[in-house]
Amino acid sequence: EESVLDENSFPDTKVNDVAISELQSAAQQGLQEVQDMIELEKRLFSEGLISNKNKCPGRRNVLQKKSSSNQSRQKTVGALSIVEASKKLQKRINLSGKEASKVLPKLSLRNTVLENTCPESINCAMSKYRSFDGSCNNLANPSWGQHNTIFQRLLPAHYANGIDSPRPASDGGELLNAREISNGIIRIYGLDETTNVTLAVMSFGQFITHDITLSEDFTFENGSSPACCDSQGQLLPSIDLHPQCLPIEISKNDQLYHFNGINCMSFTRSKVGVDLSCTFGIAEQLNSNTHYLDGSQIYGSDVTISNNLRSGVGGLMKTSNIDGRELFPIAPGCENQINHELAVCFQAGDVRVEENPQLAAIQLIFLREHNRLAKELQGLNPQWDDETLFQEARRIVIAQLQHITYNEYLPSILGSQVMTDSGLTLPSSGYGNGYDETIDPSISNDFAAAAFRVTHSSIQGFLNLYDAADQEDTQRSFSLSQYFFDASRLVDDPEFLDSALRGLTKQPPQAIDELYSSEVTSSGDKAFGGDLVAITIQRGREHGIPGYNQFREFCGMQKANSFDELIGEFFPENINLLKSVYKSVDDIDLYIGCLLENHITVFKSGALMGPTALCIAANQFQRTKNGDRFFYDIGGQPHSFTLDQLNQIRQSSLARIICDNNDGSVNKIQPLAMTGEPYSTIQRVPCDSIPSIDLNYWKEI
Numbered sequence: 001e002e003s004v005l006d007e008n009s010f011p012d013t014k015v016n017d018v019a020i021s022e023l024q025s026a027a028q029q030g031l032q033e034v035q036d037m038i039e040l041e042k043r044l045f046s047e048g049l050i051s052n053k054n055k056c057p058g059r060r061n062v063l064q065k066k067s068s069s070n071q072s073r074q075k076t077v078g079a080l081s082i083v084e085a086s087k088k089l090q091k092r093i094n095l096s097g098k099e100a101s102k103v104l105p106k107l108s109l110r111n112t113v114l115e116n117t118c119p120e121s122i123n124c125a126m127s128k129y130r131s132f133d134g135s136c137n138n139l140a141n142p143s144w145g146q147h148n149t150i151f152q153r154l155l156p157a158h159y160a161n162g163i164d165s166p167r168p169a170s171d172g173g174e175l176l177n178a179r180e181i182s183n184g185i186i187r188i189y190g191l192d193e194t195t196n197v198t199l200a201v202m203s204f205g206q207f208i209t210h211d212i213t214l215s216e217d218f219t220f221e222n223g224s225s226p227a228c229c230d231s232q233g234q235l236l237p238s239i240d241l242h243p244q245c246l247p248i249e250i251s252k253n254d255q256l257y258h259f260n261g262i263n264c265m266s267f268t269r270s271k272v273g274v275d276l277s278c279t280f281g282i283a284e285q286l287n288s289n290t291h292y293l294d295g296s297q298i299y300g301s302d303v304t305i306s307n308n309l310r311s312g313v314g315g316l317m318k319t320s321n322i323d324g325r326e327l328f329p330i331a332p333g334c335e336n337q338i339n340h341e342l343a344v345c346f347q348a349g350d351v352r353v354e355e356n357p358q359l360a361a362i363q364l365i366f367l368r369e370h371n372r373l374a375k376e377l378q379g380l381n382p383q384w385d386d387e388t389l390f391q392e393a394r395r396i397v398i399a400q401l402q403h404i405t406y407n408e409y410l411p412s413i414l415g416s417q418v419m420t421d422s423g424l425t426l427p428s429s430g431y432g433n434g435y436d437e438t439i440d441p442s443i444s445n446d447f448a449a450a451a452f453r454v455t456h457s458s459i460q461g462f463l464n465l466y467d468a469a470d471q472e473d474t475q476r477s478f479s480l481s482q483y484f485f486d487a488s489r490l491v492d493d494p495e496f497l498d499s500a501l502r503g504l505t506k507q508p509p510q511a512i513d514e515l516y517s518s519e520v521t522s523s524g525d526k527a528f529g530g531d532l533v534a535i536t537i538q539r540g541r542e543h544g545i546p547g548y549n550q551f552r553e554f555c556g557m558q559k560a561n562s563f564d565e566l567i568g569e570f571f572p573e574n575i576n577l578l579k580s581v582y583k584s585v586d587d588i589d590l591y592i593g594c595l596l597e598n599h600i601t602v603f604k605s606g607a608l609m610g611p612t613a614l615c616i617a618a619n620q621f622q623r624t625k626n627g628d629r630f631f632y633d634i635g636g637q638p639h640s641f642t643l644d645q646l647n648q649i650r651q652s653s654l655a656r657i658i659c660d661n662n663d664g665s666v667n668k669i670q671p672l673a674m675t676g677e678p679y680s681t682i683q684r685v686p687c688d689s690i691p692s693i694d695l696n697y698w699k700e701i
Ligand code: HEM
Pocket: 062, 063, 064, 065, 201, 202, 203, 204, 205, 206, 209, 213, 214, 215, 216, 355, 356, 447, 448, 449, 452, 453, 455, 456, 459, 480, 520, 532, 535, 536, 539
């Protein structure tokens, strides 16, 4: 099937020979294909073949994601037309899969019916403040890092047909089904904790993940999603299966699902987007959030969402007041549904804020921090208007978020060696000089869809709450699956926030390895909620992420010629596990390879992951820093902090944010909230002794 031509020597003449009429016809056919899909959607919707979603959702399972905007639907429909047109063209001019990825991007969409999908150019006005959607950060490439732009790739995509179908096995056949890989490899954890960090590492990690990446499931025009299995958990007849569905079939020997009569695990493909070149091409997935670490999970990823979240006075963000506690604003229409059965509907900059109550707790203290700063700034500068107060508070919050990420979070997960070797350690005085305008800051697909998801293994299935006396409150502790997409604890339980903050800074996370909480692989007591491991494998494949072995090479290791050559990075028993589910060492999914890599060798320097995950994460966080013109420690720019202000920002810590924004009963904490010790030995100190920012340096004279 593959072409015998060397992919690099594909003759340009063949490109030039493609008749414009071929391009036009293919474009026409692609558009038609998508029109047909829209017709199908109308029928599926009218027959109720959608997954059950309404505005104020009922209790959800681990797989539930939300979609934020119609804007990305428009982009997706345009991009899908291009992908479909590209497949038609591939057939018409007889391109192999390999050739397709080389040739298609050389063929322009100008003068075809798809011309109107070509992106418009952006005009930038200089501003002291970041835009909301990430545009105009890089002045030479104003769309770099903008929301609703595509992920970049560290390695070329590997699709079976070269354009959009899930990664094949190296022998050209199909890989073993994702759920069977999960069943074959993942074990339920026993005593498997990492005591040198606290569970705050897990929650803070999820919090910043929701800043930098969101690949949304495909949605219909009206926001609903296709049902990818029927309501009884059976496969749908193909006539009712939406083309963006990729359900995971359950095998006959699946202990949990099949034995309970379930044969289908729902899975919807991610939204795709177009690149900037206005050509035919392959499927590239869309990041719906700004790629920058810019607080978009708090403020929103575009100006409309952001304006909606602002109160319009005093620079404040909207909040709701529940029995005197400042919580997230409640979505219109959901006010009467604030309870556990229907779940609350908190609004925030990222749609996943209620994914679990601890995440909501972390997000809440940053929201409150914004309002706390805005009020203090107003006291210092009564002449500032709403806009100035808002922007200045936002600028400080983002700076703190970046500082805490690079100063506390990354050292906790990457370890000191990787921090130093990758140039991620920030200077402790003077200005930083990391910015390089040639660096594309966008999130890599390989990072978001696979490598960084190994962090899911650190999830605790049972969340410990600590009472005001700092003792575990077993009565109120709870299982994760009871509260997926349900932050009602924050509303119902006046002591929840503080107890959760004490718990997050005391309980250790799970280690990152093949042991997982059953809360996310079979959703604990809530039967058949979905398997996050299987979904992640499926996600990597449908995003065309190449196999693990190729990334070994990318990361400076030897590509393995056989399973046994993995011995340097894997325990022998893990190599056996891999052999039991993959036919070839080249077949190993990136996520599974990263998960099973032994990190004992790097553990001494404190890294929580193996070498390949570390390499891909370090690469990402370098670009997230050095590709951001607004990174907080950069000097010499109109938007730079003064050196005095910068030194104040450097005082900030997660501990201080917790101290300043809890409900009043957290007044002791360890100075590095993500750093742990065996449970009992964590040393809490009074909040008074934890450094804080002196805002007097923001007083205008
Ligand atoms: C209770 C904790 C968590 C739960 C229940 C959870 C659940 C999920 C789910 C359901 C997805 C989407 C899966 C898909 O459809 O492809 C996802 C994606 C993801 N998760 Fe988590 N997660 C948690 C914590 C974390 C943590 C701690 C991290 C990292 C430190 C993390 C990193 C990611 C990343 C990078 C993605 C891909 C995001 C995207 O591009 O859309 N998650 N998670």
